[in-house]
Amino acid sequence: MSEAEAIQFRNDMTVELVKATASDSDVIWAARVSTKGEASLDDVDADPEKARGLINYLMRDRHGTPFEHTSLTYFISAPIFVFREFMRHRIASYNEESGRYRELRPVFYVPGPDRNLIQQGKPGAYEFVPGTPEQHRIVVEQTEASCRQAYGAYQDMLAAGVAREVARIVLPVTTYSSMYVTMNARALMNFLSLRTKHPDSHFPSFPQREIEMVADLMEAEWAALMPITHQAFAANGRVAP
Amino acid sequence: MSEAEAIQFRNDMTVELVKATASDSDVIWAARVSTKGEASLDDVDADPEKARGLINYLMRDRHGTPFEHTSLTYFISAPIFVFREFMRHRIASYNEESGRYRELRPVFYVPGPDRNLIQQGKPGAYEFVPGTPEQHRIVVEQTEASCRQAYGAYQDMLAAGVAREVARIVLPVTTYSSMYVTMNARALMNFLSLRTKHPDSHFPSFPQREIEMVADLMEAEWAALMPITHQAFAANGRVAP
Amino acid sequence: MSEAEAIQFRNDMTVELVKATASDSDVIWAARVSTKGEASLDDVDADPEKARGLINYLMRDRHGTPFEHTSLTYFISAPIFVFREFMRHRIASYNEESGRYRELRPVFYVPGPDRNLIQQGKPGAYEFVPGTPEQHRIVVEQTEASCRQAYGAYQDMLAAGVAREVARIVLPVTTYSSMYVTMNARALMNFLSLRTKHPDSHFPSFPQREIEMVADLMEAEWAALMPITHQAFAANGRVAP
Amino acid sequence: MSEAEAIQFRNDMTVELVKATASDSDVIWAARVSTKGEASLDDVDADPEKARGLINYLMRDRHGTPFEHTSLTYFISAPIFVFREFMRHRIASYNEESGRYRELRPVFYVPGPDRNLIQQGKPGAYEFVPGTPEQHRIVVEQTEASCRQAYGAYQDMLAAGVAREVARIVLPVTTYSSMYVTMNARALMNFLSLRTKHPDSHFPSFPQREIEMVADLMEAEWAALMPITHQAFAANGRVAP
Numbered sequence: 006m007s008e009a010e011a012i013q014f015r016n017d018m019t020v021e022l023v024k025a026t027a028s029d030s031d032v033i034w035a036a037r038v039s040t041k042g043e044a045s046l047d048d049v050d051a052d053p054e055k056a057r058g059l060i061n062y063l064m065r066d067r068h069g070t071p072f073e074h075t076s077l078t079y080f081i082s083a084p085i086f087v088f089r090e091f092m093r094h095r096i097a098s099y100n101e102e103s104g105r106y107r108e109l110r111p112v113f114y115v116p117g118p119d120r121n122l123i124q125q126g127k128p129g130a131y132e133f134v135p136g137t138p139e140q141h142r143i144v145v146e147q148t149e150a151s152c153r154q155a156y157g158a159y160q161d162m163l164a165a166g167v168a169r170e171v172a173r174i175v176l177p178v179t180t181y182s183s184m185y186v187t188m189n190a191r192a193l194m195n196f197l198s199l200r201t202k203h204p205d206s207h208f209p210s211f212p213q214r215e216i217e218m219v220a221d222l223m224e225a226e227w228a229a230l231m232p233i234t235h236q237a238f239a240a241n242g243r244v245a246p
Numbered sequence: 247m248s249e250a251e252a253i254q255f256r257n258d259m260t261v262e263l264v265k266a267t268a269s270d271s272d273v274i275w276a277a278r279v280s281t282k283g284e285a286s287l288d289d290v291d292a293d294p295e296k297a298r299g300l301i302n303y304l305m306r307d308r309h310g311t312p313f314e315h316t317s318l319t320y321f322i323s324a325p326i327f328v329f330r331e332f333m334r335h336r337i338a339s340y341n342e343e344s345g346r347y348r349e350l351r352p353v354f355y356v357p358g359p360d361r362n363l364i365q366q367g368k369p370g371a372y373e374f375v376p377g378t379p380e381q382h383r384i385v386v387e388q389t390e391a392s393c394r395q396a397y398g399a400y401q402d403m404l405a406a407g408v409a410r411e412v413a414r415i416v417l418p419v420t421t422y423s424s425m426y427v428t429m430n431a432r433a434l435m436n437f438l439s440l441r442t443k444h445p446d447s448h449f450p451s452f453p454q455r456e457i458e459m460v461a462d463l464m465e466a467e468w469a470a471l472m473p474i475t476h477q478a479f480a481a482n483g484r485v486a487p
Numbered sequence: 488m489s490e491a492e493a494i495q496f497r498n499d500m501t502v503e504l505v506k507a508t509a510s511d512s513d514v515i516w517a518a519r520v521s522t523k524g525e526a527s528l529d530d531v532d533a534d535p536e537k538a539r540g541l542i543n544y545l546m547r548d549r550h551g552t553p554f555e556h557t558s559l560t561y562f563i564s565a566p567i568f569v570f571r572e573f574m575r576h577r578i579a580s581y582n583e584e585s586g587r588y589r590e591l592r593p594v595f596y597v598p599g600p601d602r603n604l605i606q607q608g609k610p611g612a613y614e615f616v617p618g619t620p621e622q623h624r625i626v627v628e629q630t631e632a633s634c635r636q637a638y639g640a641y642q643d644m645l646a647a648g649v650a651r652e653v654a655r656i657v658l659p660v661t662t663y664s665s666m667y668v669t670m671n672a673r674a675l676m677n678f679l680s681l682r683t684k685h686p687d688s689h690f691p692s693f694p695q696r697e698i699e700m701v702a703d704l705m706e707a708e709w710a711a712l713m714p715i716t717h718q719a720f721a722a723n724g725r726v727a728p
Numbered sequence: 729m730s731e732a733e734a735i736q737f738r739n740d741m742t743v744e745l746v747k748a749t750a751s752d753s754d755v756i757w758a759a760r761v762s763t764k765g766e767a768s769l770d771d772v773d774a775d776p777e778k779a780r781g782l783i784n785y786l787m788r789d790r791h792g793t794p795f796e797h798t799s800l801t802y803f804i805s806a807p808i809f810v811f812r813e814f815m816r817h818r819i820a821s822y823n824e825e826s827g828r829y830r831e832l833r834p835v836f837y838v839p840g841p842d843r844n845l846i847q848q849g850k851p852g853a854y855e856f857v858p859g860t861p862e863q864h865r866i867v868v869e870q871t872e873a874s875c876r877q878a879y880g881a882y883q884d885m886l887a888a889g890v891a892r893e894v895a896r897i898v899l900p901v902t903t904y905s906s907m908y909v910t911m912n913a914r915a916l917m918n919f920l921s922l923r924t925k926h927p928d929s930h931f932p933s934f935p936q937r938e939i940e941m942v943a944d945l946m947e948a949e950w951a952a953l954m955p956i957t958h959q960a961f962a963a964n965g966r967v968a969p
Contacts, residue, residue, distance in 0.1 A: 025749070035823045035908050036823065038825050039826040040826065067692075070822060074908055074910045085419065086415055092334065093552075095337075099793060100761050101761065101762070102762055106762050116412060122409060140407060148416055150395070151416035154396075162384060170365070170454050171361070171385060172385075173419070174327055174419055178326065185757070185761055189799075189821065208549055267558055282589060308931055312582055314669060317508055317669075317671075321520075341556070343520050344522065425520065428558075430580065566897065567901065568896070575822065577818040598897075602894070610829060633877060633881045644866060649859065650847035656809055657902060659898050659900050695828060
């Protein structure tokens with residue numbers, strides 16, 4: 006029971022790479038099955054520089070399937086409103102903690118001092134700029150007060166014998182949840198192209214900051230596993246093949 | 247601005263069939279492309295009773311693809327916690343109202359008097375039974391109080407100039423949202439097999455009551471469009487082909 | 488039985504739009520659910536020019552989901568080697584005639600006189616140029632001879648009582664087949680971006696000519712149903728959103 | 729060039745497990761994220777017998793997602809008509825050798841002496857029984873003659889300078905090809921449920937023998953990696969969760 010558990014407010018996301026089978030060479034052999042015997046390509050296997058060229062070519066000309074023979078599983082903690090956006094990505098596998106099967110813990114996201122709070126511009130091209138200290142104070146106070154109130158209501162209903170799946174309906178979308186997600190590198194690149202914002206992106210993207218925080222952490226783990234593929238992704242405008 | 251908008255509490259779901267191309271004959275011609283010229287089947291086209299037999303056979307032996315050449319688009323209003331479960335179904339197309347692009351309205355789900363509030367049994371085989379009037383009173387009071395508090399905090403942050411995508415984080419998962427969802431009949435049957443509960447189901451299912459309310463409304467619309475397919479689905483244990 | 492059926496050689500593809508629910512307004516209302524209430528966008532519904540602007544914006548910034556609430560079903564006749572490429576597109580529904588359930592008819596594709604027969608350049612950037620009349624004559628003769636030989640072998644095995652699914656293994660990949668395929672407009676745009684070749688394409692594509700013939704016919708049908716979407720697709724480099 | 733390459737006739741399929749991240753414990757931790765904190769389940773982690781019970785429960789009640797955080801990559805050699813059926817399975821990743829990019833080798837499938845050649849019964853419930861030696865002789869002779877004729881025509885067109893993608897159209901669907909395929913365990917179970925035939929299957933299936941040969945080899949590799957999951961699959965009627 007969590008009756009004594011203190012409410013926590015956080016402003017970070019956590020991403021752990023649980024397991025992976027994903028390397029640049031996976032891309033090479035998958036692509037090479039199409040072309041083996043084609044003499045001008047047969048030396049790719051032995052020559053790292055040609056391997057780099059092949060991956061770059063696949064990325065540029067959108068030969069996406071060779072990037073799919075890979076699998077990355079992450080364990081992610083983030084607020085519900087982030088997972089709401091995340092799970093719109095359908096080429097992925099998800100298991101999330103369940104408010105039906107377990108009691109949810111009192112951990113809530115509150116924007117940190119560096120979170121830009123003010124939205125400017127017109128729909129489709131919003132920009133975010135910093136709020137004043139007063140605005141940030143209002144956000145923190147209102148969010149904390151709402152979370153305390155909601156979690157108290159949740160506990161009161163549980164204490165009265167009400168089912169978890171009913172009591173949890175009062176919890177805010179800023180409540181932290183956790184999930185495992187498994188993606189292949191192609192699906193991951195598509196996710197990153199939409200959920201990160203980079204000056205070298207060919208297509209504009211306008212991710213909410215909080216999902217971008219998750220995506221950035223995921224990208225760093227992936228880049229370490231598949232450095233040549235990651236470079237080719239960056240060099241080709243961060244367009245998923 | 248919604249400053250004058252009164253908070254609403256509801257306990258119903260709404261489902262509207264926006265458009266569809268879905269009929270029993272769609273299944274027949276899709277299946278018949280495989281077999282045309284096979285004499286023993288060629289009279290199916292002319293004989294309604296044989297059409298019924300063919301659809302039943304496809305359902306029973308899990309020939310699923312002929313059911314896919316159909317499309318149903320629904321407009322659904324339901325609380326966020328229902329959409330959270332709904333969007334785990336990946337063979338579907340979704341567009342939901344956005345708390346980033348528009349101000350969310352103060353409409354919240356509160357369980358009605360006929361909602362079973364008490365969970366009994368062990369994990370994986372829970373049963374729900376009615377709560378006492380006192381338990382129901384607690385649920386209504388706590389939920390309404392939480393929603394009022396949260397929506398007030400939301401409005402206060404908006405009034406202070408904070409971006410919608412930040413202010414909305416305090417809103418509870420019982421806030422109503424709305425979405426368009428498009429599915430084919432095969433994906434719909436899979437959804438129904440998991441999100442409704444019927445005595446004649448071959449496999450057990452334990453949907454949360456609120457998503458079952460949505461699913462029941464969707465099923466009624468679909469059954470009217472494809473009555474023979476619906477009967478075959480029911481007669482074969484509500485197993486999606 | 489087809490014993491008296493004469494062998495046919497064709498060099499065309501046929502594409503019939505069987506049914507569809509797909510219009511530009513489907514895109515508008517699906518996109519508008521996200522933003523309704525956002526004043527600067529609310530006049531889109533009444534103003535055709537703004538509708539055009541909204542669709543163009545969705546295409547340009549890769550908001551793909553509003554294009555998914557559409558469905559187009561085609562009946563296509565083409566050789567097996569075309570269907571082999573076609574069915575690599577996984578966001579689609581297929582039913583094809585079956586060589587297990589019916590006897591296949593003696594209809595074969597032979598390249599027409601305008602089919603470029605000679606491949607030049609290096610892998611990944613091949614170009615095709617016309618063959619000589621002599622080369623074309625060789626292709627026609629060899630293909631027709633192979634098809635006649637194979638179909639004779641097929642008939643001989645059937646006449647000996649061998650199962651259809653065994654006898655058909657000798658038939659060449661240039662044998663015509665037929666299928667129903669259902670796609671939404673987003674999946675169709677992805678298909679077209681890879682299986683057609685246009686000077687205004689942002690990304691290069693190198694479709695085999697025969698699947699391009701099918702894709703061109705499919706595109707013409709679709710463009711008539713969703714002219715504003717089609718123009719936006721073309722104007723934005725034929726990149727699927 | 730393959731001008732000196734002798735034609736080969738084979739009657740076997742080869743399946744090699746190239747790499748995998750797939751174990752019974754992957755299922756356990758993915759399922760446990762939903763329920764951690766639920767006391768009655770917390771001892772699963774420490775108790776192998778309870779782990780077995782949990783996996784069996786997930787299989788029986790069709791909780792499919794915990795089986796998805798796994799990945800198996802196979803390299804398969806089989807005739808084109810097998811790959812035609814295989815690639816209808818859309819929840820998978822494929823890379824196949826390409827007749828556009830490389831010259832295809834003269835290797836062909838011919839049914840072996842133990843292949844049942846005669847089809848009996850009505851559509852939807854065919855049975856296969858052995859052919860006579862004379863029927864088998866006809867199949868072998870006709871198939872070999874067709875393959876020799878077709879490969880000769882292919883070589884003649886290549887020798888005349890015709891593009892590979894054109895010349896290959898005469899090759900029969902019994903020509904061997906090779907591919908990498910990557911699937912998760914859930915998609916694999918769905919594949920196996922449809923492409924193998926077992927007395928203990930809950931739903932009937934009527935796979936063509938040649939794809940069943942591939943599926944049996946894939947199943948053996950998978951069963952060794954995930955023995956508890958495999959037992960639960962078998963014990964629950966080989967129904968994919």
